[in-house]
Amino acid sequence: MLVPLSIYFSGLFIFSSKRKHLLLTLLSLEYMALGLFLFMFLDLMVSNYFFSLIYITFTACEGALGLSLLISMSRVYGSDYFSVFSMY
Template sequence: MYMYMNYYIYMIMFFISLFMFSYYYYYILLTLMTLEFIMLSVLMMLMMVMMLNNNINIILYYLVFVVCEGVLGLTILILLIRMNGNSNMKLLNFILW
């Protein structure tokens, strides 16, 4: 019973973060934060499933992927701020980029 309640909490976290991702689309930093929140909720669901099977290696691969995604996102954010002076998506023109 307790395990299923955690699963529902993680699913609620996932759907709230998807809503935030669509709502804060115009700000890159908030978009990156919601992507990390999505990754956190997926990690919790993955840990819950993989702990039952005693398969920890997939969780480590997933954590490496999450760290690389976060570093790449912050690097792109820094490049956009240096080039344009802000991180607002409304003012960017990706055709000229």
């Protein structure tokens, strides 16, 4: 149980420290989701795998949505840094 928690908290640390780069933010969110999946998988190993399957499906959809957002923003603005975007 220590490995999934360390994965989650290292992803949380990267998410809070690398806020200016969109790709690193999305990767750290996926890393945190992987840690939560491993924690749920180890916790639900005895009883039910169905909830972990639903969770990994929603995580894959979230990753695809984040990647499409990253691609569209890099095409429009030319970069994935948050400092490039205008606030108007």
